[in-house]
Amino acid sequence: MxxxxxxxxxxxxxxxxxxxxxxxxxxxxxxxxxxxxxxxxxxxxxxxxxxxxxxxxxxxxxxxxxxxxxxxxxxxxxxxxxxxxxxxxxxxxxxxxxxxxxxxxxxxxxxxxxxxxxxxxxxxxxxxxxxxxxxxxxxxxxxxxxxxxxxxLGAPIGLHARVDTAPQPSPPTELVLHVTLGPRDDWFTPEAVRTFTSRTYQVSPASNRIGLRTQGPALERAVPGELPSEGMVLGAIQVPPDGRPVVFLADHPTTGGYPVIAVVRARDLPAAAQAVPGTPVRFIAVRPR
Known part of the structure; x- marks a missing residue:
């Protein structure tokens, strides 16, 4: 070898x-x-x-x-x-x-x-x-x-950086995720949407590379039943039957049947990778550009 x-x-x-x-x-x-x-x-x-x-x-x-x-x-x-x-x-x-x-x-x-x-x-x-x-x-x-x-290991292609240490952002003490509402926010009551964008959640210990699970107030559905399976994207926030939002990360499924209430802005997702269980999470709604 x-x-x-x-x-x-x-x-x-x-x-x-x-x-x-x-x-x-x-x-x-x-x-x-x-x-x-x-x-x-x-x-x-x-x-x-x-x-x-x-x-x-x-x-x-x-x-x-x-x-x-x-x-x-x-x-x-x-x-x-x-x-x-x-x-x-x-x-x-x-x-x-x-x-x-x-x-x-x-x-x-x-x-x-x-x-x-x-x-x-x-x-x-x-x-x-x-x-x-x-x-x-x-x-x-x-x-x-x-x-x-x-x-x-592959063959080196360049010289290492000439620095002692490089500055890096600290892991979040509060995870703030800016989101664009939709495409299925109308499947939730207006009060549930207000709760989602105004209350504080916490990172669940059940989080993994597939999704960041949250603990906090359950979101009430306005439309009963389930969707036909539809495409999912990185950062999609799916709401399973327990009503607690799940933020899809890199290993997420490509389709899913639970409604997506919002999608996280891409540049906020790296911080989600470093949020320990119990970290407060806030979802801030922004207008799509």
């Missing part, structure tokens, strides 16, 4: 390979997938000299530990965490040289949910439909990491 590879020593609660996803296949029933916090993944790639679309590791809450078989440059972004090489503290948010055989340990998130780990050359697993992303809903792409997994 090539020396351009790394072995997983500690896989963590959920660590997956992610890139910019596989857009353009919704008509085949394939969601986009990709890194939930796209700006954090792109920054990690920039720090190690990769193209923005190179594949990285996305960790969830508890981090990951890997041992590269050749010397690599790595960078960790997203959720702040301790980063060590052979037990020695190194930079979070900056390029780090990891010698061949050394243990790179990304610790649990100190705040936020997901950290991103880029390696010079990128994770070079075989692409599926043009992407190396793990899609938890459809099962496309590589399986979530397990202890002992070996991942190939």
């Amino acid at each position: 090539t020396d351009r590879a790394l072995a997983v020593v500690r896989a963590g609660a959920l660590t997956t390979v992610q890139d910019t996803g596989r857009p353009g296949h919704a008509h085949l029933g394939v969601p986009r997938s990709g890194a939930l916090d796209g700006p954090a993944a792109a920054l990690a790639n920039r720090l190690v000299g990769n193209a923005p679309e190179a594949a990285v590791l996305e960790t969830t809450l508890s981090g990951v530990a890997v041992r590269p078989r050749s010397t690599v440059t790595a960078a960790v972004t997203g959720a702040p965490c301790a980063v060590t090489v052979e037990g020695r503290p190194v930079a979070w948010g900056g390029p780090v040289r990891v010698p061949a055989g050394a243990l790179l340990d990304i610790g649990p998130a100190r705040s936020g949910v997901r950290s991103y780990v880029a390696f010079s050359g990128g994770i070079a697993v075989d692409p599926v439909l043009g992407s190396r992303s793990t899609d938890l809903l459809s099962g496309l792409g590589p399986a979530p990491l397990t202890d002992g997994t070996v991942l190939p």
Whole structure:
């Protein structure tokens, strides 16, 4: 096996390979997938000299530990965490040289949910439909990491950034999501729509890469029954029978039969990737442009 590879020593609660996803296949029933916090993944790639679309590791809450078989440059972004090489503290948010055989340990998130780990050359697993992303809903792409997994690395294409650390936004203490109402807001009572845009919800522990679930006041329906299944988009806010909004994230289904009360503005979604359970959530209605 090539020396351009790394072995997983500690896989963590959920660590997956992610890139910019596989857009353009919704008509085949394939969601986009990709890194939930796209700006954090792109920054990690920039720090190690990769193209923005190179594949990285996305960790969830508890981090990951890997041992590269050749010397690599790595960078960790997203959720702040301790980063060590052979037990020695190194930079979070900056390029780090990891010698061949050394243990790179990304610790649990100190705040936020997901950290991103880029390696010079990128994770070079075989692409599926043009992407190396793990899609938890459809099962496309590589399986979530397990202890002992070996991942190939590509050849470096550029020099790492000449910075010590790069500024990054903090995980949200309150998640504010600007939304455009519709297309099915008329399936809810006027009072339910007012509740949706004026009351505070909380992030549910049941949230995952498919959707950010919320806890809070239930939204009353004005129209009984269910819709025929219709197309879903990234950021769609579907309301299941319990009346609590669910914000669809990268691994969302491409169709669904529950009414969509609104759609989140795309640039607000990366913050949703870092909102820990219990984080207050507010939905702010804006006019479509």
